[in-house]
Amino acid sequence: MQPAQPNTRIRRRETWQRVWCGALLASTVAVAGCDSAVGIAEDANRPSRFDHATTTPAAALPTAPAATAPVATPTGTTTVPPADAPPVGAVPGRPLAAAAVQSWAADLRTATTAELQTKCWTLAPRNVADMYEDKQAILTALAQPGVASADALTWKSHATTVVVDPAAVESGYACPRVYPAGTEIAFNEADARHTVRRYLSRFVGTPLDPTDKEGAYPLVCKASTDWDPTGSGRAVTPPLAGNPGKLTGVTKFTDQELSSQRLHADYVSVQVPVTNAAGVVATRTFTLAETAEGYCVGDVSP
Structure with a gap:
């Protein structure tokens, strides 16, 4: 039987987080992630299905540098998965999709969380640790x-929904997003913070x-993006x-102190200390808008 047609756009709402939070709380398990601080320490290393807005940065990792994020190893570029790779269902009209996801799935079975990140x-990084936890x-x-669909390639079971950006399959190694079945597909504030991390x-x-x-x-954000983070009803061109x-x-910037806050509708602000050539440190606020592909940076202040 063919799976149901997925949403044609990944939406901002974080219903899937509330579902998992409610389920765990209902089972009397203490869940620090339901009301936790954010920042690189938690983004990178603490598996959590909850990513609520906060302006309180997390404590830095003892061994983490107070500067930029580390340079990562490039992703694979082969479109030929290993012979023993897990099976991945074909996607009608997208002949490269299964092989690209299969290459990633082969790593999922044996790689550590850090390697997958x-x-x-x-x-x-936080989403990788969280979403890839239940491998089976x-x-x-x-x-x-x-x-x-126009914006997503989707595989579903009775318990899990796996979503891949169609553009990601072109590299031959496609890392998916994973959600509990029946919940709304959503970007979250960890995505917004990571966009700023990559930008800086x-x-x-x-x-x-x-x-x-x-x-x-x-x-x-493209100049054609309608920019209205205050909800004034008067969209303008994104300043950046x-x-x-x-x-x-x-x-440089202090990666460990990235923090975020939900704004009006599809907008998030991310705060991070940055240092200029004179050594002066100042906190800058990045304003991001959600698009079908994720968050884009539209403004920086002050």
């Missing part, structure tokens, strides 16, 4: 036939991957689209 550098559930879903890492000359460039992976050099002079 490195390979899947376009995804928030993911592999069961992937064995089902896939379905394509590029800006200071240490991208998470050598291929992480604006031409290949756009992070800045017309002033890409707004952060000129920034030399």
Whole structure:
């Protein structure tokens, strides 16, 4: 039987997080992640299905540098998965999809969380740790036939939904997003923070991957984007689209202190301390809008 047609757009709402939180609370398990601080320590290393808005940064890891995020190893580029790779259902009309996901699925079985975070550098480290936790559930879903829509490739089981960005299959190694079945597909604040992390890492000359460039992976909102983070009803051009050099002079940022806050509708603000060439540290606020592909940076202040 063919799976039901997925939503044609990954939406912002975080219903899937509330479902998991409610389920765990109902079983009397104490869940710190339901009301936890955010930042690189938790984004990268603490598996959690909950990502509520907060302006309180998490404590830094003892061994983490107080500067930029580390450079990651490039993802694989082969379209030929290992012979013993787990089965992945074909997607009608998308002949490269199954092989690209199969290459990732082969790593899922044996790789550590840290290794998957490195390979899947376009995804928030926190989401990788969280979403990839139940490996067997993911592999069961992937064995089902896939379905394509304009914005997503989807595999479903009775318990799990696996979603891949269609553009990701072109590299031959596609890292998916994973959700409990029946919940709404959503981007979250970890995605927004990771967008800023990638943007700043590029800006200071240490991208998470050598291929992480604006031409290949756009992070800045396009000039055509309707920009209205205050909900005024009067959309304008995203300020950063017309002033890409707004952060000129920034030399590093404090990755451990990334924090975020939900704004009006499909907008999130991310705060992070940055340092200029004179050694002066100031907290900058990035405002991001959600698109069908994820979050884009539309403004930086002050």
